[in-house]
Amino acid sequence: MSAQEKAEETNRDIVTVTIADRIATITLDDPATRNSLSRNMMARLQKILDEIKTSKEVHVVIIEGKGPVFCSGHNLKEIAAEDREAAMLALFEQCSTLMQSVVHLPQPVIAKVDGVATAAGAQLVASCDLAFATESSKFATPGVNFGLFCSTPMVAISRNVSPKHAMEMLLSGEFIDAAQAARTGLINAAVSAEELTERVMHFATRIAGKSxxxxxxxxxxxxxxxxxxxxxxxxxxxxxxxxxxxxxxxxxxxxxxxxxxxxxxxxx
Missing domain, CATH: 1.10.12 (Lyase 2-enoyl-coa Hydratase; Chain  A, domain 2)
Known part of the structure; x- marks a missing residue:
């Protein structure tokens, strides 16, 4: 990659928003970090949600990820590089505030998942009001594998699925497929890749037409x-x-x- 290309990549917006027919589509677009929830990503998402919150133009929000990973969760390089307890706490509090902003947003939020959602990425899915995923999508809370239990993702996940299914994910750190995610309530449905956009837009359009x-x-x-x-x-x-x-x-x-x-x- 040339110096110019690196500069363009650095300055590129890692979150984009499009609004059409009263539906705002937020796209996580940072493939270099597998759409991780870096401080920059979370700050950008928070700003967008704060703006949408008071918008009369937006009735429904869709969150999607560009590339094969919907969201990989926290940026582990950022976490590993941080040795100050106060800064670490601020990082997790930033994420917790973001997730609560999704829940408290006046407009319904739909997660559109086509790929992998892990740790805080699965937390983001669980925090949305509705969630649909392709049949090939996978979900995990793998923190236990790295010695860092997914305690904050646990909050959102345990409010969506039964305690035993939540603990299965949290204790094993193993992936579950979209079909199991649907059975346990983490998502609404697992659909084919061809059907995902149609299914999400069906609900988004229906909701956008309500008061x-x-x-x-x-x-x-x-x-x-x-x-x-x-x-x-x-x-x-x-x-x-x-x-x-x-x-x-x-x-x-x-x-x-x-x-x-x-x-x-x-x-x-």
């Missing part, structure tokens, strides 16, 4: 009620539905349904 206010209310309430007791969850969601019913879009949706016409959402 953005209603979707935002529902997604927020979903994650808020998860840790509650059964009684508290019902009390909380009863209040949420009551408040939802006071919105223009709820009344418009019911009126449109009864009149057998398409609703005209105003997002209020």
């Amino acid at each position: 953005p206010l209603t979707v935002r209310i529902g997604k927020t309430a979903f994650y808020q009620q998860l840790p509650m007791s059964l009684a508290d969850a019902y009390a909380f969601t009863s209040r949420v539905m009551t408040e939802n019913m006071q919105t223009h879009d709820a009344r418009e949706g019911i009126d449109a349904f009864m009149a057998k016409r398409d609703p005209e959402w105003q997002g209020k």
Whole structure:
């Protein structure tokens, strides 16, 4: 690689965003590090999510990875080079903030996986609201193999799959295929490579056509009620539905349904 080519590679944006038909597609594009979650990658992703959060133009987000690896997790070279405890903690806190930003984003986020997702890469998949993968895709939390247990990825994964399946991944460090990931709940479905884009866009388009206010209310309430007791969850969601019913879009949706016409959402 020439000096000019190296400079171009260094300055190239490792995360790109395209917006069309109310759908934002975020592409991880750092093949040299297998789309690792380096500090730079996480900072760029965080900035993009912060911008999308307040966007009225974006109703749905898709996250994909360019190349054979969706995301390889933390950049091990960065971790190995860091010997200060405070800086190491800041690195993992940066990642934790990023994952929570995905969960708390008002817009639904869909992981589109065609390749390998390991460690914090699998954590990113688990943090998304929906996830679809090609049948050849693989997932793993291999930290235990390197003496660094995948404790932070464990948080997202254990909130998607059963404890025993989560521990199987965490303790063995072995890959699971997309079919098993679907069976255990890490992803929604394993599909053929030819079908992946169609399946993801089917859901993205359907969701983008709903009231953005209603979707935002529902997604927020979903994650808020998860840790509650059964009684508290019902009390909380009863209040949420009551408040939802006071919105223009709820009344418009019911009126449109009864009149057998398409609703005209105003997002209020």
